[in-house]
Each structure stands twice: as C-alpha cells, then as structure tokens.
Amino acid sequence: MSLSALGGALFPQAQGSVASAADGVVKKEATAALPALNRFPRMMQDWLVTEVRAAEARGNKKREALKTKADAEAYVKSVQERIRECFGPMPEKTQLKAKVTKKLEREGYRIENVIFESRPGYLVTGNLYLPKAAKPVPGVIGVCGHSLNGKAAEAYQSFAQGLARQGMACFIIDPPGQGERFQYLNEKLGSRLGGGVSEHNQMGNHQVLVGEVLGAWFAWDAMRALDYLLTRSEIDPQHLGVTGNSGGGTQTTWLCGLEPRFTMGAPSCFVTTFRRDAENELPQDNEQCPPGVLAADLDHCDFLAAMAPKPVIIMAQEKDYFDARGSAETYDRLKKLYTLLGKPENIQLHIGPDPHGYTQANREAMYRFFGKVTGIAVAATEPVMKIETDVDLQCTPDGQVARLGSKMLMAYTREKAEALAAKRGALQGAALVKALREVLKLSTLPKSAPDYRILRSAGGRQYPTKDYCTYAVETSPEVHALVTRLSDEALTSRLPRGSKKAVLYVSHRSADAELRDETLVKELIAAAPDAAFFACDVRGIGESQPDTCGVNQFLRPYGSHYFYAAYGLMLGQPLLGQRTYDVLRVIQLLVAAGHTEIHLAGKGWGALPAALAAVLSAEVQQVTLKNALSSFHEIAIHEDYQWPYAAMPFGVLEHFDLPDCYRALEVKKLRQLEPWGAGDGMS
Numbered sequence: 001m002s003l004s005a006l007g008g009a010l011f012p013q014a015q016g017s018v019a020s021a022a023d024g025v026v027k028k029e030a031t032a033a034l035p036a037l038n039r040f041p042r043m044m045q046d047w048l049v050t051e052v053r054a055a056e057a058r059g060n061k062k063r064e065a066l067k068t069k070a071d072a073e074a075y076v077k078s079v080q081e082r083i084r085e086c087f088g089p090m091p092e093k094t095q096l097k098a099k100v101t102k103k104l105e106r107e108g109y110r111i112e113n114v115i116f117e118s119r120p121g122y123l124v125t126g127n128l129y130l131p132k133a134a135k136p137v138p139g140v141i142g143v144c145g146h147s148l149n150g151k152a153a154e155a156y157q158s159f160a161q162g163l164a165r166q167g168m169a170c171f172i173i174d175p176p177g178q179g180e181r182f183q184y185l186n187e188k189l190g191s192r193l194g195g196g197v198s199e200h201n202q203m204g205n206h207q208v209l210v211g212e213v214l215g216a217w218f219a220w221d222a223m224r225a226l227d228y229l230l231t232r233s234e235i236d237p238q239h240l241g242v243t244g245n246s247g248g249g250t251q252t253t254w255l256c257g258l259e260p261r262f263t264m265g266a267p268s269c270f271v272t273t274f275r276r277d278a279e280n281e282l283p284q285d286n287e288q289c290p291p292g293v294l295a296a297d298l299d300h301c302d303f304l305a306a307m308a309p310k311p312v313i314i315m316a317q318e319k320d321y322f323d324a325r326g327s328a329e330t331y332d333r334l335k336k337l338y339t340l341l342g343k344p345e346n347i348q349l350h351i352g353p354d355p356h357g358y359t360q361a362n363r364e365a366m367y368r369f370f371g372k373v374t375g376i377a378v379a380a381t382e383p384v385m386k387i388e389t390d391v392d393l394q395c396t397p398d399g400q401v402a403r404l405g406s407k408m409l410m411a412y413t414r415e416k417a418e419a420l421a422a423k424r425g426a427l428q429g430a431a432l433v434k435a436l437r438e439v440l441k442l443s444t445l446p447k448s449a450p451d452y453r454i455l456r457s458a459g460g461r462q463y464p465t466k467d468y469c470t471y472a473v474e475t476s477p478e479v480h481a482l483v484t485r486l487s488d489e490a491l492t493s494r495l496p497r498g499s500k501k502a503v504l505y506v507s508h509r510s511a512d513a514e515l516r517d518e519t520l521v522k523e524l525i526a527a528a529p530d531a532a533f534f535a536c537d538v539r540g541i542g543e544s545q546p547d548t549c550g551v552n553q554f555l556r557p558y559g560s561h562y563f564y565a566a567y568g569l570m571l572g573q574p575l576l577g578q579r580t581y582d583v584l585r586v587i588q589l590l591v592a593a594g595h596t597e598i599h600l601a602g603k604g605w606g607a608l609p610a611a612l613a614a615v616l617s618a619e620v621q622q623v624t625l626k627n628a629l630s631s632f633h634e635i636a637i638h639e640d641y642q643w644p645y646a647a648m649p650f651g652v653l654e655h656f657d658l659p660d661c662y663r664a665l666e667v668k669k670l671r672q673l674e675p676w677g678a679g680d681g682m683s
Helices: 012-030 043-064 069-087 154-165 197-210 214-229 247-258 274-279 300-305 324-340 360-374 409-424 429-440 511-517 519-527 560-570 575-592 604-616 632-637 658-668
Strands: 099-106 109-119 122-131 137-143 169-173 235-245 264-268 312-319 347-355 452-454 467-476 479-487 501-506 532-537 597-603 620-626 671-673
Touching (some): 043 069, 043 274, 043 324, 043 560, 069 324, 109 154, 109 214, 122 214, 137 154, 137 214, 137 360, 154 235, 214 235, 247 264, 247 300, 274 324, 312 324, 324 347, 347 360, 409 632, 429 575, 452 479, 501 519, 501 604, 519 532, 519 597, 519 620, 532 575, 560 575, 575 597, 597 604, 604 620, 620 658
Parallel strands (some): 137 169, 312 347, 501 532, 597 620, 620 671
Antiparallel strands (some): 099 109, 109 122, 122 169, 452 467, 467 479, 479 532
16 A cells, blocks of 8 residues: 555656646536536445445354354365455466575675566566574565565665564565566656556556456565575575565465465554445555455455464554554454464554554564564564665666566566457357346346436536436435436426437536537437437446545546445446446336437447447447447557546456447447547546
8 A cells, every 4th residue: 555545645746647637627627617516426435335344244244153163264264265266366387587686795694686587577576685594594575565666665675684683584575566677667767657556556457357466466476486485495494474564564465365385474554454444435556456355255354364373463553544443353353263273372463653654663563473483582672774775775787677678567468368359259149248247247127217316406507408407316225327307498307208219328527517518419419309318427427426535536546436446346346337237227217217219328438338238228229439448458458548447347358348349239320439549538
C-alpha cells in the first residue's frame, strides 16, 4: 500500500495525465453553466460495505464452527486450496541463471548483489545480506513496500542489515515497477509513469483480461528468490522466514498462504481485514486485490492460517491507515485456530506506536520473534545502521534491468493475449450467451420488473425536450440505475404508457451532461420522434458517481472508480457485469411499461454494457454504439492503454472478445460510430 493511498501526494507524476483528462471533462461540462447532478454519491460505498460484510460473515461462520484439532487441520487445508484457486497455477520452474555482480564487505556481514531470472528472460534484482558465521544460518526473504528505490530504501535495507548483524541472512528483492525493475522506462532511466503504484496498476489491470493475477507474479518472484537462497550453503533450510512492510506486508501475507517451505512469517503494516479496508475507503494496488478472494470467503487471516501452526507475528502500527482494529480481529481469529492446533504461542501480535512504516520498534519486534523461533539471541535494540547508497546496492551496471535486455511484464501479457486469440476461435449463438453470463457473473433476472422511485425535478436542465422525469430504478438491493425520460409535456409521474417504441441511451460519464451536449442523443431523438426516449446512468456513473476515497478521486488511477472495480473482482462480481445487469433490468422495466421495440444505444464506457446487454436481450431490436471499445485484446496488448479497470472482466479473453459480440449484433442493425481503441477511454 502506498503512502499516497488517500490522495496520491507522493506520486503526482503518476496522476498528471489522468488529472488532465478529468479536467477536460469538467471544463466541457462547465460550459452548460449547470451544476452536475449527483443524487446518489454514497450508493456504491453502501453496496460495497454490505457485500464485504456478507463475505466476512460467511468466513466467520466457517471459523466459528471449528471445535476440534481435526476441524482446524481441515480448515487449514481448505484455505490453502482456496488461495491456490484464487491465485491460479504457478508457472514451471526454470533455470535461475543467478549471478553475483558485486560484493560489499562490512564488519560482521557481507552484502552480495544478485540478479536472477524468475521466469525466462525476466530479471529480478536483490541484495543478499549474509552474516559472517561458521555454520549455516536462518534465511529470510525480504519483500519491499512501495519505495521507488525498492530494496535500497532506508527502512528496508535496515531490516535486512539488522537481520544479518544478528545472525540471520536476508535476501531482499526489488518488486516490478520499483528499484532496478522499472517496467515503463524513460530515456533518463526513470519510470515514465512515476514508478510504484502507477506502474503496478497499469501493468496489473490489463493482466486480468488474460486471467493473470499480479499478486501471483509478485509472489512468484519471492518464491524463486527462496529457491536461490536454498542454493547457498550458508543457509539453514530448517529456518526460512519472510518479512516485509506495507506492499511488502501484502507480499508476505500472500506468501504465507502460497509457499509451504516458509517456516516463519512477519508481515508488517498490511494485515487487517478486508471489511475494515472497504469501510475505510482504502484503495490498494492491483497486486493487493486478488480477484475472487472475497468470493472464496477468504480474509487476511486465512493467508496466515494457511501456514498454521508455524510461527507468525502480525505487526501493525497504532497510527496506520491499515486499521489496527482489524489487525487485532485477525489475531483473535488466528489465536483460536492455533490453540486448537496446540500451538497458541506461535501466533503473536505487535502494534507499534507509530504511523505507517517499518519503524525501528517493528523491526525489533521481528528480530525478537525470529530469534526466539530459531534459537538465536538478538540484541534488545537494533544496532546503529550503516545506510548504503543506492549505487552500492545496485545489481545492474546502469541501475535498470531493462538495459540488460530483461523482458517487461507487459510483454508476457501481450504474448498470452495473442496465444489465446490464436486458439480461441469465433464464438456465437448460445455458446456466446453462455460465455457472457459466466465471465460477467450475471445472475438470473427476476421475473418481475424492478421497482423505482420518482425523483423530484432538478429544474431546467437544457435538455432537448420541454420536460423530463428521472427515475431511480432499483436494479439490485441498494443499487439504482438513474433513468431520465424526456417529454414535451409535464412529466413527474410513473412511467407513461402508449408507445411501443423506445430508445434507451446508456451514458458514457453522465446522462445529465450528455442529454445537453451529445450529438448522438440529438440524432437518436430526431430519427425516432414517435419513440419514447430514455437516458441511463448505470451504477457508479453520473448521478451515482461515488464521492469516496478522498476528494475528486474518481478518475485517479488509484481513485474511487478503480476502488469499486477492484472490489468487484475480489467479490466475483465484475463491475462491467454489474452495469450490464443494470441495463438488462432497465430494459425489463421498459418492456413492462409497454415498450416492445427497443433501440439500445451507448457511448464510450456506456457502449460496453449496452453492447453486452443487447446480445443477451431478446427485446432489443436495434443497436447504436458510439466510441465503443474495439476489443479487449487491444487493451491486453497495449501497454499504454487508457481504459479504466471497470471495463475489464477477469479472464474474458480465455472465452470471447468484443468482435464476437459485434458480429452477433449485426442481426439487430448494429451501427458503430467512431470506435475507440486502447489508447482512448479515459476522458
């Protein structure tokens, strides 16, 4: 988790281009001299809290049912299986091709700068801190939080050095997008996206289209680092630990659930509960939000439970944005499990007095814990650190693996997308409908049309007709699509009847603004003057655009639109699927009002759920799409794509692509206007 979680202050360069796009939208809408309508700004947050609480309640029910040691052992096996299912199969192990590029001799320990391949051609950089000991010593894998200089950050080289100076080895590695592993390198050998958070989300978001999980890539690097550590004769294979802070605390937590060779763990400044994070409106990087994890009823505690009853210490901070209440709740859940397994002393909780960070107090708690587990006496206080320069800890000649010809992570995404396209073939008919429902996780529509609220008029809005009425259509419990019906007569009433024909326009960013400014709206009205005209904001758009995750954060790469997309995938409910469901429910309502000939139209972001709903709905007879995304494949192969995470369902390219849908809509008189590619879509 970056320190920029609540505003992006540390990564302004990562946000600039997106902020400019957002500014452009605001300026365009401001020309109408009307305030934006946003009557349901907390709807998405209220829905999310309900869903995450339900997932937590399901998990708690499983945990509360544990009564015996056998129950506890079965539970440990269950969480291991569910974690592996969420993270997917790991690749085959290939040659590490490890090289030591430099050695630094220090008093009582040595630092070796190491490069290895975690996958063929994919270079990982790390520093191995080795105590000068006569016998094999415990080995610890160190994983970094969101420091731009990765393993060279003062707090992170401090914990690695501190372990070595107290008799334990530590191999600390750079994550992708940090340190010597920028994936989006500029001509000055920096990150053209700003590094850290910005790189993680850009490289991780489009991975989901091909069924990959960025958190698994982070974990695999550390698992291969452990493979390297175990090649060293200086390491005692009976004592293998893992520790890290913030984003490194995330990696530590995932690794406790994924790597059975670890004998002890110490995650710092991450472990809480998913409910606390959701309630506190805390966005986190793509690798911190594994798709399907909440649908599998997993919580932070379960990744540590997968390691039970091996020794684990949870480290938190009193003043952290990772809620220490959740850290205590996790500890209590694990205490019960460890007690049933006969090892209550093996789970501990340390809450430091500081803000977010791997501070000295937390590092010392880790030393004491690992020392007790391994039988090594450690000092009461951390020795005074010798902070090395970034250059001295540099493993590559120029400070970046890209200069050594390392493959970039996005190249693997592109290759997988191309391989899937080559074997997928065209999908049509019932097979396409089935694939859509499975990928979008669509539930069966209720038999009855949705209920709706009739909203009070917002005054003159400069719409193309004299009057209008807006309806809040309850598409799901707690969720409303906002639907505006245009009229040339006074209309604050239930949905009028009498017209068989209806046009339903699904907005890009705001039905209110687009009813005033969008040329397609005017063309649709002019082309069908006898049809009832409706404009729709699906959930999280326009009148339900969330005001959460800070001030004016919707379009930020780390903002509220991303936040609900990430949680949607964790819940097994992709936001694109939710929005498609909204459109289907609105169609259901229009049919109930007597509109049996429906022309479905959509623009930009709205063109996606419109197109998908049109494939699934027999009531739609005509389709018009403007600025529709050309294909998911194009996003997957384009490292500078601009579409939001909300447009990306997990694993879609394993099943179908948008051209399949567009071909299916040809029989519904599909008209495509100005399609957008991967580089469009943010404004």
